[in-house]
Amino acid sequence: MSTRILPVVGDADAARSITTLLSQLPDAEPAGPVGDSTSLIDTLARLAAESIDELPEVVLVHERIGPVPALELIREVALRFPAVGVILVSTDAGPGLFAAAMDSGARGLVGLPLSYEELAQRVQAAAAWSVGVRRHLGQGADVFTGPGGTVITVSGAKGGVGTTTVAVQLALAARASGMNTALADLDLQAGDIASYLDVQFRRSIVDLASIQDISPRVLQDAVYIHPSGIGMLLAPGEGERGEEVNERSVRQIVSALRNRYEVVVIDCGTQMNSANAAAIEMADTTLLLTTPDVVSVRAAKRMVRLWDRLQIRKAEETVIVVNRHTRNTEIQPPLIERITSTRVARVTIPANFKELQPAVDAGRMQDLESKSTVKQAMWGLAGELGLVKTPEGGEKNSKFKGDRGSVGVLRGRSRPHD
Known part of the structure; x- marks a missing residue:
C-alpha cells in the first residue's frame, strides 16, 4: 500500500529538496507541495469533505511555514484532521522542540539537512499510526472527524x-x-x-x-x-x-x-x-x-x-x-x-x-x-451569510464563506486596546 505524503513548504528550494527525497522513499506517493498554512487547511478540508480515506496519511510541515507558525499549524491539523500523521521538519532537532512538537500533536520530528534513513523511518511510523487511527474511526470512536463547520x-x-x-x-x-x-x-x-x-x-x-x-x-x-x-x-x-x-x-x-x-x-x-x-x-x-x-x-x-x-x-x-x-x-x-x-x-x-x-x-x-x-x-x-438550511433542506450557501484571512495574528498582548 502506498503512503500519500503532502509536504507543506514555503521556500521553493526547500520544497524541491524535500519533494525529491520523498519520491525516493519506498511506496511513497508525494503530492505537490502547498506553500502556506491556509492552503494546507483548505486542501485537507476539501479532501475530508469527500471522505476520510481521501486524506494523505502523512503531512510534512517545514519550520518556516506561515502565516500561522508551524507548531500552531500542527496543533490545528491534529485537532481538525486526527487521522493525519504530521511530521515537523526543522533545523533544530533538540529535545526541547521535540517535546513541543509532540505536545502540539506531531507524530515525529526530522532534522535538517534531511537524512534519507531518518525521513523514511519517521514517515513509515506516522503512516502506520494514521492507518491505525482510520481503522479506529471506522469503528465509531468518539473523536473529531471531517472538515468542520x-x-x-x-x-x-x-x-x-x-x-x-x-x-x-x-x-x-x-x-x-x-x-x-x-x-x-x-x-x-x-x-x-x-x-x-x-x-x-x-x-x-x-x-x-x-x-x-x-x-x-x-x-x-x-x-x-x-x-x-x-x-x-x-x-x-x-x-x-x-x-x-x-x-x-x-x-x-x-x-x-x-x-x-x-x-x-x-x-x-x-x-x-x-x-x-x-x-x-x-x-x-x-x-x-x-x-x-x-x-x-x-x-x-x-x-x-x-x-x-x-x-x-x-x-x-x-x-x-x-x-x-x-x-x-x-x-x-x-x-x-x-x-x-x-x-x-x-x-x-x-x-x-x-x-x-x-x-x-x-x-x-x-x-x-x-x-x-x-x-x-x-x-x-x-x-x-449561509447560516441556515434552505427550505428544501439543501446545504447552506454563502457568498462570504471561504474568505478566511490567511495572515498572522496579534502576539504578546494580553490586555485590550483602548
Whole structure:
C-alpha cells in the first residue's frame, strides 16, 4: 500500500529538496507541495469533505511555514484532521522542540539537512499510526472527524452597537433551521451572553484555556446546552480571568468547536486582544457591526485598519453589518462601504429597540416575537451569510464563506486596546 505524503513548504528550494527525497522513499506517493498554512487547511478540508480515506496519511510541515507558525499549524491539523500523521521538519532537532512538537500533536520530528534513513523511518511510523487511527474511526470512536463547520465572528465598531444581540440571533436562526450550532463568548472581560438567554452555568471558556488536548468529552463538559438546542461556551463570570485565555487556547477551542458544530458564532465584543484576534483570523466570515452615525462609522474604519495593520483580516474580507438603520439618515450603506473599504451586508437591521426591549429586559432573547422587524432582519442576515438550511433542506450557501484571512495574528498582548 502506498503512503500519500503532502509536504507543506514555503521556500521553493526547500520544497524541491524535500519533494525529491520523498519520491525516493519506498511506496511513497508525494503530492505537490502547498506553500502556506491556509492552503494546507483548505486542501485537507476539501479532501475530508469527500471522505476520510481521501486524506494523505502523512503531512510534512517545514519550520518556516506561515502565516500561522508551524507548531500552531500542527496543533490545528491534529485537532481538525486526527487521522493525519504530521511530521515537523526543522533545523533544530533538540529535545526541547521535540517535546513541543509532540505536545502540539506531531507524530515525529526530522532534522535538517534531511537524512534519507531518518525521513523514511519517521514517515513509515506516522503512516502506520494514521492507518491505525482510520481503522479506529471506522469503528465509531468518539473523536473529531471531517472538515468542520462554518465559523462566524461578530465584532462591534464600538460599545453599544448591538454586537451581542446580533450574535445571539444569528445562532438562534441557525439552530432553528436545523443546523447544529454553538455560540461562544469571547468578550472575555465584559461578555454576558448568558444574561441574554437566561442561563446560569458555572463553567466557562476559561475551563478549556489550560487543556492541551480538547477531546469531545472535555468540550461537552464546558458547553451549556440551551433549551433552544444551542451549545453555549460562556465568558468567565470574573472578567479578570479572561486574561487566562490566550491565542494558543483560542485556536484550540475554535478548532474543537468547528469540528463539533455545523455553525459556530463567536461574539468578539468591541475590544481587541490576542485571544479574539486569533478567532477573527480563523473565521470563515468576520462581521463588524456599526450604526449609521459618524462616531460609529469612524470607529469601524479604525477597527478595519487595525485588523489590516496587524495582518488579522483584510478590509475586503470584512463584512460590515449596519444596525439601527433608517432611510432618512445621511449615512447609508454605500457610503459606509466606501469609507471603510469593506463589503456591507445586503440586509440592514432597522432601528426599532421597542421590539427588542421586552426580550432584553427579561433576558430571554429566544422569545423575541417572530413578527418583529428586527428579528426578521437578523434572521434574514443569517440567511444571507449561509447560516441556515434552505427550505428544501439543501446545504447552506454563502457568498462570504471561504474568505478566511490567511495572515498572522496579534502576539504578546494580553490586555485590550483602548
